[in-house]
Structures are given as structure tokens and as C-alpha cells.
Amino acid sequence: MKLMQGTEEEIVKYLLDAEKEKREVEKITTKNPDLTFEQAYKIQQKLIEQKEQEGLRRIGVKLGLTSKAKQEMMGVHEAIYGYLMDDMLATEWEPVPYSSFIHPKAEPEIAFFIDEDIKGTSVTEEDILSVTKYVAPAIEIIDSRYLDFKFTLVDVVADNCSSSKFIVGNKWKYPESLNLKEIGVYMSKNSEVATVGTSAAVLGNPAAAVAWAVNKLGETGRGLKKGDIVLSGAITEAISFQAEDTILVDFAELGSVSFSCK
């Protein structure tokens, strides 16, 4: 399909400028209604390469739309993936400036720490568990560059799946010490419970979601590398927050993680 709005490079610049300038933009399918999934991943790839040229480093992968609830909401049957860059990692002890966002939302996720390269197209959740050193509680902050957080699946893929920041808790556990399918979680804002869920919401088991991502990456000869962090996808719906808010996510057995916004 020929792009109506410009070249892939122009779309990358359009999305990166919106991210840098913290402003919402019209979704790219408005001018490119026939944009395909393959083209959207190609644009995402170029966007990540551009970030690398600007000095950032890939540190892992994130999954999106892994929960049935979120897939149904979007009318899709497939998850999506994007990349985590080193400037996305925020810490629990340093408030995150609200000025670094457009209209952020927080999601509770389980992070996987990968200890061996893994690649292929028939990778199973058992394979994932065998290369995972630790799992940890995490919060992903998503911040779509699109107006009102509204987009189609191809728009969000091109926009690196709304990736913005993430925070990992300091309690890391061996995956074999937990039943990853049944970890209850709640997320609170300013000490009031906002969402509750269980890890089974993520494709039945967050390890299955990571396997899905590896198989998808495998279709184009890519995979995960030793040292990668993988965010396995939101367990509950995302919640909006503002400056001065504190978000806390508490997982049964896995512990908690929080951040404050200033």
C-alpha cells in the first residue's frame, strides 16, 4: 500500500516530535486508512532505530492487549508488542515529573528478567520459564501520542504500543517459586483501590504472553536477549493519573511497587 501521508520516515518524525513535544496528534490512519499491520510494525522498527541513533538503548520488550478484556474492548484477537528503551525506566524513589507525559495511564504488570538468548517460532511458556531468572512486580505507564488516547490497532503498533515509562519493584522472585497463573493484584491511587485482577487475565499465564512475543519476533528472525526485561501486559484496565498522585500496585506473593508523580 502506498502511504498517503508521507514516507515511513515522515510518520516516524511525526510520532517522535509528538512524544518529544508532549502533544497529542491525529492518528496516522486518518490519512492512511489502508495502513497494514506489517507496515505499522515496520514504522515501529524505524522509530526504535531513530531512538537508537539519538543515543538510547533497547533494554527489552513490552506486550500490549494481552488481556481478553482489552482485546474485546479493541475488537481484536491478537496481542501487540513494542520495545522498552533505557530512558523509559523510572524508579520508585524518584517522583516522575508529570511534564514528561501527555495523558498518562498506569497498568499493573509482571516483569520477566531474561537470562539467556531465546528465539524461535514454536517457543512455549515452559521455554520462557527456563530462560527467566526472575519475575518482579511492575507498573507500566502508557502515554499514547494520539488525540484522546483513541486509535486503531495499526496506529498503536506504529506508536510503539503507547510505551512511555515503567517502574519495577525491588522484590524479585524465581519464577518456579510462584504459580504465575494465579497472582492476585490490586492497583490503588492515593490509597484508594482503583482496579483488581489476577495474572490469569494475561493470556491465561503471563509466561504464555512472553512466549507469544518471542514467536512473533521469531517470524522476522528476532528474539529476546540475555539481560532483556519483558513487561508481559496489563492485568487490569489502565488508570489515569495526574501530578501529585501516588500509584501503588500490590501483588499477592510478588510484593508491591509504587511511584509518585510530581
Ligand SMILES: O=C(O)C/C=C/C(=O)C(=O)O
Ligand atoms: O492501550 C494502549 O494504549 C496500548 C498498550 C497496551 C498495553 O501496554 C497493555 O495492554 O499492556
